[in-house]
Amino acid sequence: MKVSVIGATGYAGIELLRILYNHPEAEVMYLTSESNTGRKISDVYEHLYKIYDQQLISMDKIDEIADASDFLFICLPHGHAMQVGRQLENKAARIIDLGADYRFNNTEVYEKWYKVKHTHKTTNRVYGLSELHREMIKSAKIIGNPGCYTTASILALAPLVKYGLVEISSIIVDAKSGVSGAGRTASPANHFPELYDSFKAYSVATHRHTPEIEQELSWLGQKKVTLNFTPHLVPMDRGILSTCYANILPSVTKTMINDAFHSFYDKEFFIRLRGINSYPTTKNVRGSNFCDIGWHVDQRTGRIVILSAIDNLVKGAAGQAVQNFNIACGFNEKTGLMMAPVYP
Template sequence: MKVSVIGATGYAGEELIRLITCHPEAELVAITSESQTGTSFDTVYPHFKGICEQKLASLQDLDEITAASDVLFVALPHGHAMEVGKKLSGSSVKMIDLGADYRFTDTNVYEKWYKVPHTHPQAQAVYGLTELFRDDVKTATIVGNPGCYTTASILALAPLAQAGLVDLKNIVVDAKSGVSGAGRGLSLNAHYSETADSIKPYGIATHRHTPEIEQALQRLSGQDVLLNFTPHLVPMTRGILSTCYATMKSGVTAKQVDEAYYDLYSNEFFIRLLGRGGYPVTKNTRGSNYCDIAWHIDERTGRVIAVSAIDNLVKGAAGQAVQNMNVMFGCDETAGLKLVPVFP
């Protein structure tokens, strides 16, 4: 597979290149950056010395890049991938968007939460959370890669929603992310002195990942979903920990909850079930494409508390994107992704 990365110098783009350079069936043919055009990649990221020293091209060269590619990964902020997608219309080149432009089936929802017009509503895009929507991904031309918070939260809640075990209008998601989730751009909120020895919530009741989680759970359950999602920034580089609270329906047993998780995920390579009573830890997934999931049942309140941990840059971004590419091209789904988590 001839692969190009549009927007290669952000953290997600860098992580894509790390994974692609180790992929047995992928060849990196082009990488772009509007701010670093003409610079070799290892100058921007010195740890790639001797591994990827390719020159960064510009989006102005998109026609040439497309002609040389089988698939484009677009790792740009929301609002930009749509223009790339429109230019690919009618071609055989596939696209995986790591931004939000193609995640929503209803473009009105996208416009409401992202505050920009959707200029490619006719795109036949699919939502690329592979474990849940693999059949869609197999035949897709454009894939909307899930967000990092949403990946962790949806995977934690999916068995409960699909099996109809919980009240889907009374879900609370409390999620925490490492600072790399804020991207590589300069921001006061991501400065070391602002984040070290501290934790803070943000985007309460307004975060853009809320409707993405609701959309996926609604599709799995066939019912309306309403939830509270609150993200937090914590002083670590990588990782997402999502703790999800849902009220069980009357008569639901612990055994039914256990069975829902094992029925859905027992054959999923990248889902590691820690079982009822387990405790996922972000460091145990660091640098890998794994998602660790456990659940607890509070008999006193009638709630199930599902917890998941992922690496926000791998399973929450680049690793999920490569997993989608593998499925789209009929490769081994784990190709290039059998990464042992980095510890300590």
């Protein structure tokens, strides 16, 4: 399949190129960058020397790019992918958007949280969390790749909500991310002297990944879910650890909880159930498409604590995009993604 990457010089785009390089069924055609047009990708990122030496072109040639591609991976900030999607509506090329433009069933929710008018409301799209929407991903014209925090959090909570084992009104998500989740653009908050040797929360009660988590859990539980989500920034380059809390319903046992996780995930290769009383870590998933999940039952408080670890640039972005690409093309889902985690 011929693929092109729109916005190839961001962290998600570069991670995507790393994965696609070893994908036997993907041929990279075009790479775009508005800030580095005309330069070789290997001049912008020297680690790609002798791996990718294509010249970066502008999105002005999007029609030409689409005509030469079966799939477009769009790695742009929110507000841009829907412009491309609208322009290419009558083209055969399919789109995997790593941004937020196509993640929401209700575009009014998108407009409320992202403060941007949605200009491509009616299109064949699907929320691209592979383990939840595999069948729809197979045929969707546009796949809205989930956010990184949302991937870790939804996967942690999905079995419990699906099988009705917890009070959905009691859910709290407390997640920590490496700084690459903020993108490559410099800002004072991500400046090394500000970030190093510090640990902070941000966007309390206002983070834009909140409605994504609520949307998918509401779909799973067939009831509206409203939850607390607090993100934190950790002084490391990549990784997410999501700690999720919920009240266990009366008469629910540890065995029922264990069975729920295994029933939901035993056939999912990229979900590694570490089991009850385990402690998933970002170190053990670094550079891989795995999501490690463990859980603890606090009988004293009647609550369950679920821990979920992913690499935010792989399972939380580029790896998930390739997993969706594989599903959409009918390839084995593992194709191009059989990377062992990088350790130490």
